[in-house]
Amino acid sequence: MAVRVGVIGGGQLARMMIAPAVELGLDLRVLAEGEGMSAQLAATRVGDYRDLETVRAFAKDVDVITFDHEHVPQEVLRALVADGVEVHPGPDALQYAQDKLVMRTKLAELGVPQPDWAAVHDTAELQAFLDDHGGRAVVKTPRGGYDGKGVMVVADAADAAAWFGDFDALLVEELVSFSRELAQQVARRPRGEVVAYPVVETVQRDGVCAEVIAPAPEASDRLVRVAEEIGRQIADGLGVTGMLAVELFETTDERLLVNELAMRPHNSGHWSQDGAVTGQFEQHLRAVADLPLGDAAPRAAWSVMVNILGGPADSTIDERFPAAMAAHPDAKIHTYGKASRPGRKVGHVNVAGDDLDDVVYDARAAAAYFA
DSSP states (O other), X not given: OOOEEEEEOXXXXXHTTHHHHHHHTOEEEEEESSTTOTTGGGEEEEOOTTOHHHHHHHHTTOSEEXXXXXXXXXXXXXXXXXXXXXXXXXXXXXXXHHOHHHHHHHHHHHTOOOOOEEXXXXXXXXXHHHHHTTTXXXXXXXXXXXXXXXXXXXXXXXXXXXGGGTOSOEEEEEOOOEEEEEEEEEEEOTTOOEEEOOOEEEEEETTEEXXXXXXXXXXXXXXXXXXXXXXXXXXXXXXXOEEEEEEEEEETTSOEEEEEEESSOOGGGTTHHHHBSSOHHHHHHHHHTTOOOOOOOBSSSEEEEEEEESOOTTOOGGGGHHHHHHHOTTOEEEEOSOOOOTTOEEEEEEEEESOHHHHHHHHHHHHHTTO
């Protein structure tokens, strides 16, 4: 009988697991938050992922649980493990992607390079950190933030005063002087096998990933080696199973510092769907099902991913495929079945080839048809 993989969360990441699951002979089932989610084709149950009995009922019909997002409460995850359910990544690993203060503390224990940081409990502690770090810093909520939400650059502790009422402590980090942002993806299966993808450059706009270039241009051999070492160290040190994305700052003095982690397929790896021997969605399924991992090597010299953000105001995104495909036959267009909304990720375009300028142009031009 086919291995039954249950995905908690019905978003676009679960949606993009459907095709590789079919190809691998896996039975993919999805617990969606509501009707009409991106992964509705595989949704076998609709319910609240925060409700233990709902999740337990879903888990009874699968062999292994994995995730479209990191928001399932720890008490629910630990109850599943106590029930004997295979959960990948498990709660002991996932906690480091759920709580940024827990993550920073653990990475410090592992000796992983990261920005100077502190847990601050009130405006006085925050102001002291600001005074010690040039008068400006980045404040983050420890839980719940993504795509620029829950992140604030402050020059006065009073600017973050309202957030203290929602959390016991906030995370404050030095304002890093960086030349660019990078991402290192690795995959790890339960028995410890790890494979690494090329380090990539990510371009953010308004806190949202807009473009990814794989591999990162002008990356020295040392940078490539260090990024991979960091990814492998974190995957092993945290006991991750499945895909791990490590978001990095390359500083102006050529150091690498860890920004954030994601323990699932990640926006920085979408290029691999069409640009690598084994795309991240197939790789994640291989890992959580404890199957041999695939080759993560690129298929072409360059791959570029451009996100479709917002989408057309008239919500005719599907009607625009023919024109985009005719103008850019090398482009691979992926849409998420989502309604258009300003700043919302509703799809992405991948292009691979031998000339970086041509690849960047084609990816951006194809994505522009859906603006």
